[in-house]
Amino acid sequence: MSTPAGGISPLDWPGLVAEAVRRRKAEKMTQKEHAALAGVSIPTMIAFDRGEATLSLNKALDILRVVGLVAEAPTPASSQEAFVQAAFSRWRELTKDLPKDSPARFPAGWYRIDYALEGDHPAITPAKLRDALEQSVLRYTGWPLFLFMRRPELAPYEIDGEIECWLPPDDHLGIERNASDPAHCDFWRAASPGRLMSIRGYQEDAQDTFPAGSIFDTTLPIWRLGEAYMHAAKLTEVLGYDPQQTTVRLRVLYTGLSGREVRAWANPMSVDYFGGGRSRTDEAMLEGAATVQDLEDDLAGNLYPLISSLYERFGITGLSLDFVKSETQRMRLNRFHR
Incomplete structure (x- = not known):
C-alpha cells in the first residue's frame, strides 16, 4: 500500500497493542x-x-503512554503524569522482593494521592524542597500525609534530584518498627517545583476485628483528601507562592474496592448510617482542581464533588454538603493538630 500524502502511515492498532x-x-x-x-x-x-477498538482515545493514550508509545509535547498535565508513573514504578521496585502478602505491598488494596501546584513557579533545589516539605506537615490525622520521621533510617532522603520516603515493614533490612501494617507502610515522593505523590494501604485493613478488604469507612476519605488539599495550601505558603495564582490539581486513585461495604467505623457516633452497600467497582479515580485561595475559603465545597462521586460507587446518592462540612470542621479541630 502506498504511503498517503503527508508521509503519515495509517494507524496499526493491532501492532500498537x-x-x-x-x-x-x-x-x-x-x-x-x-x-x-x-x-x-x-x-x-x-x-x-x-485489541478492542471501543476504548476512548484518552484511555488508549494513557495506556500507551505508560510504555513509552506516545510522543507528545510536554504540558503541566503530562509532566505530572510522568512524575506519578515514575514514582509508582519506584515503589514497585522497592517492594518487588517482599512476599506477596507483605503489608507493604497492600495486598487488599491501596489508595494513591497526587497533586501538582500549577502556576509560574521557579525550580527549587532538592534541599529547599525537603525543608519546605518538613515545614508543611499537617497533623490533622494521627498519621499525616507526607510525614517526616526522625529516625535516620526512616527519614525522607534525596534521590535523583527528588525527595523520597519509604517506610518498610518491620524487620525489613534490619529496620525495627512499632507500626508495620498496610496503613503505616507509606511511600511518597516529591519533585520541584511542587509535585507530590503518596501511596498507602487502608487504615480499615489494619484491624483485627474484621477481615482486610471488607469495609470502607464513611469519614476517612474526607479527612485524607481534606488533609491533602490543606498540605498543598501549606506548601504553597512555605514556598512563598501566590495563593490566588496557584492552582492545586489533585487526583486520588482507590483500588481494591470490590467487596467492601461502607461503614461508619473510624467514628461511629459522627454520622447516621446513610444507606449504601458494597462497591460496584474495584477502582475509583477522582480529580479536582482549585486555587489555593479557593481551598482556604471553601474546603468542603471543593471536597464535596470528589466525595459524592466516590460514594456513588457504593450506591450512595444524595450525600449532603453539610455532612462534608461537619467532617472538615471536625478534622481541623482534631487534637493531633492542636
Whole structure:
C-alpha cells in the first residue's frame, strides 16, 4: 500500500497493542500494575489487550503512554503524569522482593494521592524542597500525609534530584518498627517545583476485628483528601507562592474496592448510617482542581464533588454538603493538630 500524502502511515492498532503488551512483559509489569499506572480500570485494560477498538482515545493514550508509545509535547498535565508513573514504578521496585502478602505491598488494596501546584513557579533545589516539605506537615490525622520521621533510617532522603520516603515493614533490612501494617507502610515522593505523590494501604485493613478488604469507612476519605488539599495550601505558603495564582490539581486513585461495604467505623457516633452497600467497582479515580485561595475559603465545597462521586460507587446518592462540612470542621479541630 502506498504511503498517503503527508508521509503519515495509517494507524496499526493491532501492532500498537502487541507492542504495548510486549513492553509491559519486558518490564515485568502485571496487567493490574499497568492499569494503575495508566489510571484505567482492569476491565478497560483487558479490553485493550484484546485489541478492542471501543476504548476512548484518552484511555488508549494513557495506556500507551505508560510504555513509552506516545510522543507528545510536554504540558503541566503530562509532566505530572510522568512524575506519578515514575514514582509508582519506584515503589514497585522497592517492594518487588517482599512476599506477596507483605503489608507493604497492600495486598487488599491501596489508595494513591497526587497533586501538582500549577502556576509560574521557579525550580527549587532538592534541599529547599525537603525543608519546605518538613515545614508543611499537617497533623490533622494521627498519621499525616507526607510525614517526616526522625529516625535516620526512616527519614525522607534525596534521590535523583527528588525527595523520597519509604517506610518498610518491620524487620525489613534490619529496620525495627512499632507500626508495620498496610496503613503505616507509606511511600511518597516529591519533585520541584511542587509535585507530590503518596501511596498507602487502608487504615480499615489494619484491624483485627474484621477481615482486610471488607469495609470502607464513611469519614476517612474526607479527612485524607481534606488533609491533602490543606498540605498543598501549606506548601504553597512555605514556598512563598501566590495563593490566588496557584492552582492545586489533585487526583486520588482507590483500588481494591470490590467487596467492601461502607461503614461508619473510624467514628461511629459522627454520622447516621446513610444507606449504601458494597462497591460496584474495584477502582475509583477522582480529580479536582482549585486555587489555593479557593481551598482556604471553601474546603468542603471543593471536597464535596470528589466525595459524592466516590460514594456513588457504593450506591450512595444524595450525600449532603453539610455532612462534608461537619467532617472538615471536625478534622481541623482534631487534637493531633492542636
